[in-house]
Amino acid sequence: MSAVPTFDRLPCGSRFLDLSRPQVMGILNVTPDSFSDGGRFSQRDAALRHAEAMLSAGANLIDIGGESTRPGARAVSPVEELERVAPIVEAIAAELDVIISVDTSTPAVMRETARLGAGLINDVRSLQRDGALDAAADSGLPVCLMHMRGEPTTMQQNPHYADVLLEVGDFLRGRMVACATAGIAAERLILDPGFGFAKALEHNLRLFKHMETLHGLGRPLLVGVSRKSMIGKVLGHEVGGRLYGSLGLAALAITKGAHILRVHDVAETVDVVRMLAAVEAAE
Numbered sequence: 215m216s217a218v219p220t221f222d223r224l225p226c227g228s229r230f231l232d233l234s235r236p237q238v239m240g241i242l243n244v245t246p247d248s249f250s251d252g253g254r255f256s257q258r259d260a261a262l263r264h265a266e267a268m269l270s271a272g273a274n275l276i277d278i279g280g281e282s283t284r285p286g287a288r289a290v291s292p293v294e295e296l297e298r299v300a301p302i303v304e305a306i307a308a309e310l311d312v313i314i315s316v317d318t319s320t321p322a323v324m325r326e327t328a329r330l331g332a333g334l335i336n337d338v339r340s341l342q343r344d345g346a347l348d349a350a351a352d353s354g355l356p357v358c359l360m361h362m363r364g365e366p367t368t369m370q371q372n373p374h375y376a377d378v379l380l381e382v383g384d385f386l387r388g389r390m391v392a393c394a395t396a397g398i399a400a401e402r403l404i405l406d407p408g409f410g411f412a413k414a415l416e417h418n419l420r421l422f423k424h425m426e427t428l429h430g431l432g433r434p435l436l437v438g439v440s441r442k443s444m445i446g447k448v449l450g451h452e453v454g455g456r457l458y459g460s461l462g463l464a465a466l467a468i469t470k471g472a473h474i475l476r477v478h479d480v481a482e483t484v485d486v487v488r489m490l491a492a493v494e495a496a497e
Contacts, residue, residue: 217429218426218429218471219429219432219433219434220234221233221234221434221473222234224356224404224434225356226313226333226334226355226356227313227314227328227331227332227333227334227355228331228333229311229312229313229333231274231275231313231333231334232274233434233473235491236468236472236473236474236475236487236490236491237274237275237473237474237475238272238273238274238275238474238475238477238480238483238484238487239273239274239275239276239277239315239436239474239475239476239477240265240268240269240271240273240275240276240277240477240478240480241277241279241440241476241477241478242261242264242265242268242276242277242278242279242302243279243282244261244278244279244280244298244299244302245279245280245281245282245290245298258301258302258305261278261302261305261306262302262305262306262309262310265302265306265310265312266309266310267480268480269310269311269312271480271481271484272480272481272484272487273312273480273484274312274313275312275313275314275315275333275334275474276306276310276312276313276314276315277315277316277317277336277476278299278302278303278306278314278315278316278317278327278332279299279316279317279318280294280295280296280298280299280317280318280323281295281317281318281319281320282366283317283338283366283411284366285366285370292320292321292322292323295318295320295323296320296322296323296326299316299318299323299327300323300326300327300330303316303327303330303331303332304330304331306331307330307331307332308331313333313334314327314331314332314333314334315332315333315334315335315336315358316332316334316335316336317336317337317338318335318336318337319337319338319339319341319342319343319346320343320346321343321344321345321346321348321349322349324346324349324350324353325349325352325353328353328354328355332355333355333356334355334356334357334358334404335350335353335355335356335357335358336357336358336360336406336436337350337357337358337359337360338360338362338406338408338411339360339362340359340360340361340362340385340386340389341357341359341389341392341393341396342389347392347393347396347398348396350393350396350398351393351396351397351398355402356402356403356404357393357398357402357403357404358403358404358405358406358436359386359389359390359393359403359404359405359406360405360406360407360408360411360436361382361385361386361406361407361408361411361412362408362411362412363411363412364412366411370412370414373412373413373414373417375413375417378413378417378420378421379420379421379424379427382407382408382421382428383427383428383430383431386405386428386431387431390403390431390433400432400433403433404433404434404435404436404473404474405428405431405433405434405435405436406435406436406437406438407421407422407425407428407435407437409421409422409437409438409439409442409444410438410439410442410443410444415444415447415448418439418444419444419448422439422463422466422467422470425437425467425470425471425472426470426471429471434473434474435471435472435473435474436472436473436474436475436476437463437464437467437472437474437475437476438475438476438477439460439463439464439467440456440460440464440475440476440477440478440479440483441453441456441457441460441478441479442456442460445459445460445463446459457479457482460477460478460479460483461479461482461483461486464477464483464486464487465486465490468486468487468490469490475487
């Protein structure tokens, strides 16, 4: 078992993220078709109010996405994605004291949102789109690299692994090398195992159970399982009934050394984080 690496502060644009303790990243989808909250926050004022509520509830990062990556989601043009995301990033940067993460694989969106005040690039495709490595390098921002095979339209069509732990680790290691070649230092990287992305239930469960093996890569881990289908398949609940399953996995992720939890239900997850921290701090 790999020991959990310890980290201090991660520079995120004009702000710093304290990685010495678990942090909560609130999800803000400005899309019409995301699996859980599509269409609810696509307008500027609604998005700003939701971001403010998540910040008040204890989120330290707000992750803004303009392209749904749920299984079967339609592709979005760079222009359309930028039109969705840029005004929201600009508004939140002007109004709220919070680190803005942008959930994008699109170089133009990376460049423009970095200019507007974003502090983190969160890319489900691990900078594999043409020009993404250069755009991320030029931004100077930290990057979250996630494991996925294929594209959202096809990723859940019979995914197969000989050894999911080994293959996820090898993929992330390879993307770290690609980043280093492009001038993105390892110190700027966060890693995401990619739960629910090109993985069947048995892959997700095994990967979660043995998540600590990924600490051998030496970078902070981001875990995003909030309301996902792996919870629905185990518990038999639709999206709206997956809160308790999400919180159970959030607590387990922290015990396995996760540094960032990407969630829809911020207040409830912050309570989990605080309760675990209180126990750990006891004599």
